[in-house]
Amino acid sequence: MDVMLPVPIPKMFTYRVPYELNEIVQVGCRVIVQFGSRKILTGVIGRIHEIPPEKYEAKTILELLDEEPVIHKLQITLFQWMADYYMCTLGEVLNIALPSGLKLSSESRIQLHPHFDYYGSSLEFSDKETLLLETLLKNDSLSYSEISKLLHQKTIYTIIKSLVYKEAVIIFEEVKEKYKPKKETRVRIAPHLLIDHQLEALFDLLASKPKQEAILLHYLQHVPVFNQPELNRQGLAKNTFGNGGLSESSLKTLVKNGVFEEFEIIISRFGSYDQQLTDITLTAEQEKAKANILESFKTKDTTLLHGITGSGKTEIYISLIQDALEGGSQVLYLLPEIALTTQIVTRLRKVFGDQMGVYHSRFSDNERVEVWKGVLNGKYQFVVGVRSSIFLPFDNLGLIIVDEEHESSYKQYDPAPRYSARDVAIVIAAHHHAKVLLGSATPSMESQYQARQGKYGLVKLTSRYGMAVLPEFAVADMIRERNKKLSKGEFSSLLIEAINEALDNKEQVIIFQNRRGYSPYITCHECGWIPKCTNCAVSLTYHQYRAELRCHYCGYKEPMPTTCEACGSTHLKTIGFGTEKLEEEIALLFPQAKVQRMDLDTTRRKNSYDTIIKDFEQGHIDILVGTQMVSKGLDFDNVSLVGIFDIDRMLHFPDFRSFERTFQLSTQVSGRAGRRGKKGKVVIQTRNTSQRILHQIISNGYQDFYETEINERKAHLYPPFTRIIGVTIKNKDPKTAKITAMKMGNLVREKIGTNRVLGPEEPIISKIRNEYLMELVVKLERSQINLGKVKSLLYESMLEVLQEKELRSSKIIFDVDPY
Template identity: 80%
Template sequence: MSQLEFHSATEDTRQTWFVDVILPVPIPKMFTYRVPHELSDLVQIGCRVIVQFGSRKILTGVIGRMHQTPPEKYEAKYILEILDDEPVINKIQIGLFHWIADYYMCTLGEVLNIALPTGLKLSSESKVQLHPHFEYYESDLEFSDKEAIVLETLLKTNSLSYGEISKLLNLKSIYSIIKSLVYKETIIIFEEVKEKYKPKKENRIRLKPHWLGKNQLQKAFDELASKPKQEAILLHYLQHVPVFNEPELNQKGLIKSSFTSSDLSGSSLRTLIKHEIFEEFEVIVSRFDSYDNSLAEVNLTETQLKAKDEILTSFKEKDVTLLHGITGSGKTELYISLIQDALEGGSQILYLLPEIALTTQIVSRLRKIFGDKMGVYHSKFSDNERVEVWKGVLSGRYQFVVGVRSAIFLPFDNLGLIVVDEEHESSYKQYDPAPRYNARDVAMVMANQHHAKVLLGSATPSMESQYQAQQGKYGLVKLTTRFGEGQLPDFVVADMIRERNKKLSKGEFSSELVSSINQALENKEQVIIFQNRRGYSPYITCNECGWIPKCNSCAVSLTYHQYRKELRCHYCGYKEPLPSTCEACGATHLKTIGFGTEKLEEEISLLFPQARVQRMDLDTTRKKRSYDTIISDFEQGNIDILVGTQMVSKGLDFDNVNLVGIFDVDRMLHFPDFRSFERTFQLSTQVSGRAGRRNKKGKVVIQTRSIDQPILKQIIEHGYDKFYQNEIAERHAHHYPPFTRLIGVTVKNRDVKLASLTAIKLGNLIKEKLGTKRVLGPEEPIISKIRNEYLMELTIKLERSQVNLAKVKSILLETRLELMQEKELKTSKIIFDVDPY
């Protein structure tokens, strides 16, 4: 047998592997690729790979399955590269991704796109290079001046990006030039793929090993005796790195930036490196500060210890336990104690919080106890910081993570406990883009996969969680007293109709609220004012003709933001300067209508000029450290009155807050949503909980025009049980959750008639298949146009029992596919939202 024949026979005996790759595209399947033989030993489920998708796209995907079966309907392309030595996603996560895609009616690619931190995805940038067969100086082709500049530059450099060409030619649009050069076969376009994550590096200085002995060091000092600046560098190093006593410390060296003080010479340091007394080296360091790693104990009260025992007993029989603890009852200390126990048992822990606003205070408390064992994961972190936490969980550096809803996607492999704090919060629900998941509900599926336990905590549990506890599916533990000497606040309801009729109010402020704020300021106490609407004013209007500025892309009025002197749409981000005259009639008298947090801040500053006022809403907390700064200033007493949206209602704990004002409870009460009463009760109770901590009895002033609303009495009396009984009876009577499942359907189209036609046809098809009683709509939503797309909505109500949910979802997906075959409706988008509220 010849050498060539032997080589061919060897090739034939090698196994050919195929991998199914999850790609970040909204197509409902994985894609099969062939593994080159040289990469066969490297492929693992959960590793990232670079693949070609279509004719030109280069994508990062994740291996979801390995097998030896080639695809039947297409020839598999080869994977181009494997990016990881070890998986970045584990098999448990891939199972979770499949569940999320199935339950929330989206694709695996959409789940991966949300789950994987941006820093672990690859970016591809279009570049051009000279065609290998093109010879510029021998060509007979004619080129424009700009084409010639591009070609001559490419002769000197290997490639150019679109951005570099644009800058080179000083043109915004270069596509006609690129198109012409491609047509003449002078250049080719390719995609350069780049890894986004960059580890943080630190330059350090250390002695060359040759100088570590005492005799050698003495020799170095002798050589530097006439060079005081260089000698000062060596002395500085030895003061911080005592190599005489601990020579092993030299390996780590000293950070280079420590040599930059005014009495040390940078040029002298460079000379010492050049003469090989010192050497400079680079190390990868964490982006996060280091903390003491020693675990501290928390001292629980008798009430808390009893609650902890009840939780542990409940966990023996139930996988999920609901902790119903009133505001200020010390739920966080209880969580800490349970987390410590789980860590000592060798398990991982995930502590979910609904919003970043909560993480600032709680993280600082937890850091003192858990130190570097704890990671923090939320959207205000940079891409690189999020990747570091991801990799920290993979490596075992972080056994315990505090995070917002996206933390459920972290690569845990040994979860023992998941704590979902403020479990009732709507912030756990993702609305756009897909997957439209609820992190609280996904956490329970995660726990089931890991054989872990879930603790749901809230002062105002959601109807669903309380119902499951009442039915015995969840365990239920109650904390009914405030921690330490804390007392629940007193409530006063200010009747705004009476205040106005008797001319007692000052603008939008009741006399009760004004006098209470004055009293708090006199007592050197702090105040929180809650208004669940940001901006200066909901809208402006012309005093003459009633014209109201509207968004060009959405069916909403523009919100006035005085700080920036602009009108802004809170749905699409469109903004325009404040007009000086009415666009309809030309009148100059434009007035603001309603109160947002910005206007509230201004009015309070005018009413109480002696007070230091600060606002906390989406507009003032866009920057990374904004939350930290505002909360820190408030804690330190640098702010007297904090005005905010529901951010201020979250479990923040301030010792000196003794007054809370709830500014416009009616707007929440009368919002057209079956959850409006539930959310009003929750938000009002939560924000009221900020008043009166430790040994002070706080006060809450609620302003309303609906003084006879029964729910106000329930809020005042802290009557959650009474509220729950009334609300659950209403839900049962009108067939709403928890007695039914809801699937929301949204139809979008840039043409209003096509949006309506699609929705009507879709509604009719679904009614034929599921029955008329199960389908509500279609109808226009409150906001009927967003980002130039007209909206129509349907709601599907499904009984909890005797309905095959998977079958219903399959029918809905098939119906959408069926409808999209109709040529005139192809431009419509049909979006499903499972458990939409």
């Protein structure tokens, strides 16, 4: 049989099946196999056949882990498609698709060699070798970490290598199952006490033991065994006896004396939703939009729902999900990132209760496995999740909803596969004969273009839900403000006045700045020195709350310097501003306000995002300062003002999508202002008030923006008019990186044509994690070109370049549809 392995190899490996397993093995089951001389891996059976490999001797699988498949055949087809399309290996797809909890971990351990006689050996051993051998005489085996502690040294490989050479020890892999079901300890009355009036006799016996009697009464209050004896089988959770001052030792005594039985059951990590489920009612416009979507689905597999912010798209999604579930189909509802799930999941849970699963990266390994298995066994017919949920083992999908389909968070950048969950969702739907609904207030250029071309259906929602009205906009000219000395720090007089007005009216404010940290960088006032990352070609960002400088690319950090490392001056100053600095300035300008920051630094913990949202909803926060997290799908009744900082930096970022992303982010965050009958206000701060895009944002002029942007794309041959494949070359030596890139560029030009290849060029950030980068861009026409052939030529070019001895240390990475 052929086994998919979670390592970066392009093909499956063939293994032999032990005779006794011939009738049991199935495609999609996990197996433990030996790969190479020492590696033990968890693989997934991809194909069962009787053809032995020609180039190597097939090993026998070590163990079959599943009686039933954990991966469906449709998923294996999808994984292979992803490997081919995104120019990576099948193993890389499997590695990221399968939850860590379903992959076995192997730990190297040391044991005495079976033929080694410690007491009769004539070999000489060092003191540490002797200590290790004597410890192994008393233990079956030791792990690397245990040996490290025993010998009081971190590096132990020299000692182990010496003992292996002397044939005193052998190394083996201990394989452990990662996933552990959550268990609950329960107690129940011993069954023999429920017959022939035994309980009455027990009460007589316990009359002189009030603590034990209290335990028994507590049980009977919660489990009425006299009226319903069958309830005793389920028992009562042991931890409930800790309430009300009940004696733990008395419970132990009752168990010891055979009055209670103690047992364990497997329970869900997600609890259960025991509140009354609610229903939703659509407005006339929402009903019309839903009918148009269903009509579109008759002829189109994918439909774009273009609904302005606050138009009530979620209610339409809920109604469509209900219809699909009632029809017996599974549903996947994709959200771009964890930041969006809190409020929406709460709303969905009230409608769908326990039949809904939630899948995202903040869950533990065990929680993700429970959702995976819940989809397999039919517990969850409906899952709401982030991009990784496209890998879940659905076998009967009827509908996929991709909310905020324009979001760049749907794209995975590292590691491979570098896929777009939105695009993969459309491929999955084709495999399942399902329908896809893309939703956005600011659709991506690609989706809008496909809708205009008639490939996708298009449905519009043009008015806000209920009594909500669109906000009014004001533009603050920061050059004029500074020239006239009207601004205070980074705040225009216009924004300060608007914040004061909102606070006076007991209303809330959101301040949007798409840069975290206190300040982008610090510099010496005397000589201009700027601290740089030791691993990346970027300046370090100053984080005041930790008094440190940090790199947002590799995680390197160092303490805030007190003097300039170049000239020794103590005159260091911060340049620019991030969310942390804004938070500080707001606290100084508005001391009466309760201010909170929401960015990657304040939401790293599992529930920290939920806590901030809850506090803001309940009015414990007056001003919320944040990065793009605050722009997405959140619905707060009392927000009347949104301030957008430094829009110019977003607009002038060197990327052909910068205008599109600025329009989307600004429109999305503006949508947080003014709901439920209140007209909100948005203040945009800029140094150039004449920019056309500002007027398009203010007038909610998506159509005008789309026409302008699509014409630019067409003129300069960018998507959706072309396909792009990014090629990144990495090497720890900058000269070798450049030589590799030049040779790769020349080869590709020879094979596919000069006009289709741009570069090589150094990217904006030319060094990350001690590796120097060079980039090529391959632009391909949308039609009359064999994409598969081009990818093969690129791959051949890579192999040809890396055959040269001096260039083998380079890495060449392909990124299909990189932006």
